[in-house]
Amino acid sequence: MDPALVVIIVVVTALIFDFTNGFHDTANAMATSIATGALKPRTAVALSAVLNLVGAFLSVEVAKTISGGIVDDAQITPAIIFGGLVGAIMWNLVTWYAGLPSSSSHALFGGLIGAAWVASGVDAIHFAKVVDKVLVPAVVAPLVAGVVAALATIIVYRLKKAADPRVSHTGFKVGQVASASLVSLAHGTNDAQKTMGIITLALITSGSLAPGSGPPTWVIVSAGLAIALGTYLGGWRITHTLGRGLTTIEPAQGFAAQTSTATAILASSHLGFALSTTHVASGGIMGSGLGRDRHGVKWGTMGKMAAGWLLTLPAAGIVGAIAGKWASTGTGGIIGVAVIGGAVSLGIWILSRREPVKPEHIVDEVAAQAELHKVAA
Amino acid sequence: MTVNWTALLQVFGATLLVTVLVVTLFVLGIRALSTDKKMPAYASFAGCVAVVLYGLSLIVF
Numbered sequence: 437m438d439p440a441l442v443v444i445i446v447v448v449t450a451l452i453f454d455f456t457n458g459f460h461d462t463a464n465a466m467a468t469s470i471a472t473g474a475l476k477p478r479t480a481v482a483l484s485a486v487l488n489l490v491g492a493f494l495s496v497e498v499a500k501t502i503s504g505g506i507v508d509d510a511q512i513t514p515a516i517i518f519g520g521l522v523g524a525i526m527w528n529l530v531t532w533y534a535g536l537p538s539s540s541s542h543a544l545f546g547g548l549i550g551a552a553w554v555a556s557g558v559d560a561i562h563f564a565k566v567v568d569k570v571l572v573p574a575v576v577a578p579l580v581a582g583v584v585a586a587l588a589t590i591i592v593y594r595l596k597k598a599a600d601p602r603v604s605h606t607g608f609k610v611g612q613v614a615s616a617s618l619v620s621l622a623h624g625t626n627d628a629q630k631t632m633g634i635i636t637l638a639l640i641t642s643g644s645l646a647p648g649s650g651p652p653t654w655v656i657v658s659a660g661l662a663i664a665l666g667t668y669l670g671g672w673r674i675t676h677t678l679g680r681g682l683t684t685i686e687p688a689q690g691f692a693a694q695t696s697t698a699t700a701i702l703a704s705s706h707l708g709f710a711l712s713t714t715h716v717a718s719g720g721i722m723g724s725g726l727g728r729d730r731h732g733v734k735w736g737t738m739g740k741m742a743a744g745w746l747l748t749l750p751a752a753g754i755v756g757a758i759a760g761k762w763a764s765t766g767t768g769g770i771i772g773v774a775v776i777g778g779a780v781s782l783g784i785w786i787l788s789r790r791e792p793v794k795p796e797h798i799v800d801e802v803a804a805q806a807e808l809h810k811v812a813a
Numbered sequence: 814m815t816v817n818w819t820a821l822l823q824v825f826g827a828t829l830l831v832t833v834l835v836v837t838l839f840v841l842g843i844r845a846l847s848t849d850k851k852m853p854a855y856a857s858f859a860g861c862v863a864v865v866l867y868g869l870s871l872i873v874f
Contacts, residue, residue, distance in 0.1 A: 494872055495872050495873070567816065568816050568817055572816050572821065576821050576824070576825075577824065580824060580825045580828050580829075581828065584825075584828050584829050584833075585832075587829070587832075587833065588832050588833060588836045591833065591837055592836050592839075592840050595837070595840040596840050596843065596844070598847075599840070599844045599847040600847030600848075603843060604843050604847065607839075607842075607846065608843070611839050618865065621869075692832075695835050696828060699828045699831045699835075699868070700824065702868065702869075702872060703824045705872070706871070707823065707824065709824070
């Protein structure tokens with residue numbers, strides 16, 4: 437197959453991945469605002485989409501981590517990248533359908549590493565860089581967000597006692613929307629850049645760009661648009677788990693959690709850490725839950741989420757390895773991977789249409805929950 | 814295999830400092846607002862905005 441055509445296929449697939457990433461991750465930024473009623477679901481999602489787009493233009497550090505670090509660009513081909521991407525997309529769709537907030541980012545790294553490893557050998561992976569820029573931040577960043585969110589929540593709840601409850605309720609709803617917006621912006625800086633990095637890597641491996649190049653402008657623009665569109669169109673299913681299943685959230689607490697999450701992601705993006713925004717957001721929500729009430733966190737739900745996180749890298753890695761090996765065998769392999777990837781995606785989409793979760797359902801359930809609290813009080 | 818702990822420490826330090834600063838200013842603003850002290854309230858909220866904009870400017874430039 438013409439190498440230029442393979443690169444075009446990779447670019448399109450990477451943008452589809454970016455779209456599913458936005459689709460998957462709207463929840464991170466907007467879950468708490470929707471759950472507390474600070475924003476209507478549709479407004480929340482539209483705002484988040486625009487800010488994701490803006491965020492994509494803020495930095496290229498994370499893109500450089502991916503295009504110039506974790507795999508050896510001399511040893512892999514665009515076909516291998518294609519295999520890795522298909523692995524990542526399939527894992528993303530499966531976890532999305534199951535309502536599990538797994539990490540799109542880790543699915544991407546898993547897919548890419550699995551594909552490169554099997555198709556080109558273990559030398560094609562720069563493990564030191566993977567540990568330094570991906571694995572260690574993956575553990576540290578959610579902990580940082582969690583610890584800081586706990587502290588911020590304690591400060592907020594201590595200091596707000598002296599305030600008029602009505603003023604503070606309205607005030608924190610505004611604060612929550614502002615901090616949710618920052619999370620969306622942060623999300624754009626970290627996640628949109630991963631797609632930019634992948635496309636740039638494909639361009640480098642095909643010889644269109646010099647090794648070590650940053651993403652060209654058209655790559656930045658298209659990646660930003662794809663994630664924004666995905667954010668706008670998706671995410672209800674996961675918002676459901678993250679907004680209410682994890683811990684019950686008040687506006688003041690959402691504000692503290694999100695301020696911490698946004699700062700942790702932005703600081704990490706600036707240093708080129710390609711981390712999972714989903715994990716950091718969950719860390720922030722957990723931390724603030726602990727800061728408010730030591731007994732208020734549903735550890736069972738947390739355990740299930742952590743299991744999903746641990747599974748992501750190897751699971752996407754295995755799918756990516758199979759797809760990457762097959763795609764690297766030639767034209768037939770690329771077509772085969774594309775057909776199977778397309779069929780699985782279509783299947784999950786049809787399944788999800790059977791029991792659609794609409795934004796209105798979430799609002800209704802929040803209202804119902806508020807009623808329960810009134811009765812209890 | 815070297816892990817850049819300094820960078821991780823920077824992330825922790827920056828997150829801690831910025832978050833504590835922003836939430837403290839914001840709550841003080843809300844307290845001032847509930848006792849009808851308009852000026853200190855607006856000064857606090859302006860402080861929050863300034864911290865956020867400064868942080869973003871560090872990333873962009």
